[in-house]
């Protein structure tokens with residue numbers, strides 16, 4: 051039995067950091083691909099040279115072409131332009147559309163059995179584009195957003211309470227924009243409902259910070275967007291798939307009637323395993339949560355319409 055193969059398209063901040071997490075976790079051999087000459091090869095070689103020190107066995111190869119990505123088990127797509135201060139994720143649509151169209155068709159041709167994990171923004175729209183362009187079944191095209199957004203919410207709750215991040219469990223629905231729908235009602239700290247530990251005003255403040263969490267990092271970095279947490283999220287998905295962990299995680303998937311939504315890629319809780327999306331879990335929602343979800347879906351639908359597919 052050979053090792054699994056993970057290809058990462060885009061060797062920028064998110065892609066290179068994803069390669070780092072994936073190799074260190076020994077999820078398989080890693081191929082780092084970019085259109086820039088020297089960057090993917092240099093970063094891959096440097097990372098491989100770290101392996102004797104850190105003690106992980108994973109080949110890491112950098113490349114400018116798709117040949118090395120052939121027959122990947124998982125492909126993480128991070129190619130594209132990140133935001134700068136003052137930009138919304140939607141402002142990236144036109145430029146990233148062209149990049150994703152070209153990348154996904156080549157990935158699909160070389161790795162027809164792969165599971166695609168999309169990271170490029172605007173996330174829901176790029177996941178939809180990848181689903182349409184790849185021709186893959188809907189179970190095998192999944193966007194990474196909910197893990198990042200819930201990680202931010204978990205981190206803020208842990209800071210507020212002064213407790214371990216590990217003990218915070220939460221769920222989130224909707225698009226990866228400022229209208230995402232964090233769910234305090236589905237949030238616990240070691241099983242204790244969040245509402246028993248924090249007053250509503252504090253929870254509202256943390257929800258608001260979560261919604262604007264990406265922008266907070268962009269405003270601090272000024273030259274790009276978040277990369278540690280997004281890449282960790284993508285690699286958590288890769289791990290769930292490659293180890294068939296059947297984790298319940300909020301991910302962006304194609305909906306065909308679930309939550310009353312059709313023909314949209316949208317964030318919902320799924321069971322993630324070796325087949326990709328193994329099931330979609332439909333939560334019971336209050337009227338208020340449903341209204342927030344509808345608003346988020348409307349903005350994602352508008353963005354998808356701009357693809358003019």
Ligand code: APR
Pocket residue numbers: 059060061062063064065083084085086128129130131132133142146149152153169170171172274275276277280
């Ligand atoms: N094929 C392969 N790689 C490409 C292509 C392409 N057609 N077009 C661009 N790239 C590469 C760039 O050369 C660059 O190295 O994608 C990389 C993007 O890296 P960064 O500019 O560092 O951006 P990053 O912070 O990694 O974000 C990438 O993820 O979170 C999202 O919003 C973010 O859409 C952005 C993406």
